[in-house]
Amino acid sequence: MQTLYDKLKMYAASDYYGFHMPGHKRNTSLKGLEEIAFPYEIDITEIEGFDDLHHPEDLFAKMQKRAAVLYGAKESHLLINGSTVGILSAVLGTTRKGDKILMARNCHKSVYHAVFMNELQPAYLYPEQKEPFEINGEITVLEVERLLEENPDAKAVVIVSPTYDGVVSDVHAIAQVVHKRSIPLIVDEAHGAHFGFHPYFLQNANRQGADIVIHSLHKTLPAPTQTALLHINGSIADRNNIEKYLHMLQSSSPSYILMAGIDLCLRWLEEESGQIFDKYVRILEEARKKLKELKCLKLIETERFDRSKILISTKDCGISGKKLYEILLEEYHLQMEMASMEYVIALTSVGDTKEGFARLLDALKKIDAEQETISDKGKAFTLPRLRQACKSSDIEEDGIFLAWEECEGKVAAEYAYIYPPGIPLIVPGEEINMETICLLKRYRQLGFQIEGTQKKFFIKVQG
Numbered sequence: 247m248q249t250l251y252d253k254l255k256m257y258a259a260s261d262y263y264g265f266h267m268p269g270h271k272r273n274t275s276l277k278g279l280e281e282i283a284f285p286y287e288i289d290i291t292e293i294e295g296f297d298d299l300h301h302p303e304d305l306f307a308k309m310q311k312r313a314a315v316l317y318g319a320k321e322s323h324l325l326i327n328g329s330t331v332g333i334l335s336a337v338l339g340t341t342r343k344g345d346k347i348l349m350a351r352n353c354h355k356s357v358y359h360a361v362f363m364n365e366l367q368p369a370y371l372y373p374e375q376k377e378p379f380e381i382n383g384e385i386t387v388l389e390v391e392r393l394l395e396e397n398p399d400a401k402a403v404v405i406v407s408p409t410y411d412g413v414v415s416d417v418h419a420i421a422q423v424v425h426k427r428s429i430p431l432i433v434d435e436a437h438g439a440h441f442g443f444h445p446y447f448l449q450n451a452n453r454q455g456a457d458i459v460i461h462s463l464h465k466t467l468p469a470p471t472q473t474a475l476l477h478i479n480g481s482i483a484d485r486n487n488i489e490k491y492l493h494m495l496q497s498s499s500p501s502y503i504l505m506a507g508i509d510l511c512l513r514w515l516e517e518e519s520g521q522i523f524d525k526y527v528r529i530l531e532e533a534r535k536k537l538k539e540l541k542c543l544k545l546i547e548t549e550r551f552d553r554s555k556i557l558i559s560t561k562d563c564g565i566s567g568k569k570l571y572e573i574l575l576e577e578y579h580l581q582m583e584m585a586s587m588e589y590v591i592a593l594t595s596v597g598d599t600k601e602g603f604a605r606l607l608d609a610l611k612k613i614d615a616e617q618e619t620i621s622d623k624g625k626a627f628t629l630p631r632l633r634q635a636c637k638s639s640d641i642e643e644d645g646i647f648l649a650w651e652e653c654e655g656k657v658a659a660e661y662a663y664i665y666p667p668g669i670p671l672i673v674p675g676e677e678i679n680m681e682t683i684c685l686l687k688r689y690r691q692l693g694f695q696i697e698g699t700q701k702k703f704f705i706k707v708q709g
Contacts, residue, residue: 263602265556266583269440270468271597290502299324299500300493306505312512318442319452319459319477321485323492326504329436330356331495332460332476336432338364339488340402340458348393349404352382354434355661355668355698357404358638362674365639369397371405372631373413380588381557384415384550391423400427406434407451410584410667411591412555413548414438414448421455430457430483436474438552440466440595443515444523446531446553457483463511466554466595470507519596526596530554533603542617543570543610546589556592558610563617568692570613578609584666587692632682638674647704650686653678656707661698664689670698672705 264271292298297305306324313322325332337360341347344365349357351370361368371393374383385405394400403424407415417433424431433451435441439461441450451459459477463469476492478485530553537545537556546557560570571585583593592606635657645659655677662672671682686696690703699705 260579262579262581263605264581265592265594265598265602265606266581267462267466267593267595268464268469268471269466269593269595269597270464270470271595271599271602273468273597273599288503288506291499296502299326299496299505300498305509309505309509309512312516313475313508314477316512316515317450317452317459317461317475317477320479321477323476323478323489324505324508325460325474325476325492325496326472326500326508327474327496328464328472329434329460329462329474330354331492332474333357333432333434334360334363334495335488335491336458336460336476336483337361337366337402337404338491340430340432340483341366342401345401346397346399347402347404348390348397348400350385350406352409352669353404353406354436355663355670357434358661358670358673362638365637367637368634369393369400370634371403373409380561381411381546381548381586382409382413383548384413385420387416387419387423390420394423394427398427400429402430402432404432404434406436408435408437408552408555410437410669411546411557412437412552414550414552416550417451417454417456421457425455425482428482430480432456432458433460435459436462437465437555439463439475440554441552443519444527446523446527448550448552452477452479455479458488463508466593467511468514468595468597469511470504472501473504473508473511475508522596526594526598529598529600529603530594533607536607537610540610540614543614554594556594556606557589558592559589561588563614565617566692568694573613574609578605580606580609585694586664587688587694632672632676632679634675635677636675641674641708644709645706646709647701647706649704650683653683653705653707654680656705659706659708660700662686662696662705663698664694665697672698678705678707 299306310322333356341364346367348369348371351372371385371389373385405415407417421431433456435451441447457480461475463473464471542563544559546559560567567585567587567589571582571590574580574582582590584591641659658672658674658676658678660674661670663670
């Protein structure tokens with residue numbers, strides 16, 4: 247019987263190239279990281295001389311101080327359950343049962359799970375829509391000001407910056423507005439762990455005034471999957487309460503292999519990253535310039551964005567984003583990070599090679615030459631404005647299942663989302679409108695998998 251390990255080894259030996267996370271890109275030649283393998287011999291538990299993640303006094307205490315210095319934070323915490331555990335701990339640790347919270351509607355599902363767990367009342371910050379590509383834009387400071395005035399009892403504000411698409415909000419300006427209310431700003435910066443380590447990229451949210459910042463090291467840096475950091479700044483956020491939830495939600499048997507991966511990544515940032523970032527940025531910028539020469543396919547860029555993300559729009563071509571994703575995978579053995587209705591995302595990082603970029607450019611040029619320019623007015627992944635009918639925690643267990651077409655005006659009792667990016671289209675407690683139903687149907691027509699629902703093509707609603 248073929249094991250998962252066997253399959254992974256076969257894939258590693260193939261010619262498939264990954265424009266997706268993790269950020270090390272399976273590149274075993276990265277200087278300073280050559281020793282990483284599959285090390286059974288160093289897989290231990292809490293034994294004498296190796297410190298304890300839940301009571302750090304030596305190795306892990308030093309690692310956390312190093313991380314804080316590198317990222318400009320007051321204090322940092324190691325996460326081995328991914329950014330998810332950091333987001334859950336941040337939201338739960340800054341609110342009490344039944345509190346109100348302001349949150350970006352394009353937050354990751356883990357924020358919604360924290361809302362459910364603490365029975366919070368969410369007030370949604372809707373991102374701008376970026377024409378003509380129909381991607382979710384940034385959260386504006388004016389929108390934050392408006393919603394804070396409407397909800398003066400809010401206990402925290404949560405935004406995601408950069409978004410899955412790489413769009414960045416003005417964290418500095420938002421932090422100033424939020425702090426006037428003496429409440430914390432939580433920034434899900436999972437996709438921005440590389441921010442601040444080269445002038446080509448923006449500064450990270452710690453240095454922009456955020457109170458709590460979560461980074462996924464594994465997304466854009468050379469670190470193993472599941473490794474992340476939570477940073478706390480200032481005096482507004484309840485540090486003790488956040489740490490309490492970290493102890494509750496992180497595994498009581500943390501992987502020393504993963505923590506060693508964090509340690510190696512921190513050392514790499516301290517000692518090796520400068521020259522490698524320089525080389526990566528040169529290759530990346532050259533690739534972006536060439537991608538702007540495409541005729542039918544288009545490189546998506548916004549006013550403020552993360553240049554490490556390459557978004558290719560198919561809006562003016564005769565194919566969907568899903569189809570482009572499949573062509574790149576099946577014909578060119580290039581695995582993209584994500585496909586949406588009208589674009590694909592190639593996630594790049596310091597682990598990428600010049601040869602990998604060359605393969606992507608060559609493939610996109612060939613595909614571009616084969617497509618006809620058309621005018622396609624279909625919608626991409628945008629967020630319908632839904633009415634909050636009740637708190638998700640008030641939803642009763644015994645709902646009923648209705649076909650999508652029958653759900654207009656009903657109150658959702660379960661989630662529906664595309665993964666990735668894991669941003670809910672429907673949240674329990676929201677009233678379902680026809681715009682959302684049409685969006686679900688279009689995703690289905692294009693071959694996307696709708697996740698979060700218990701029954702295919704049905705949604706559980708309040709009876």
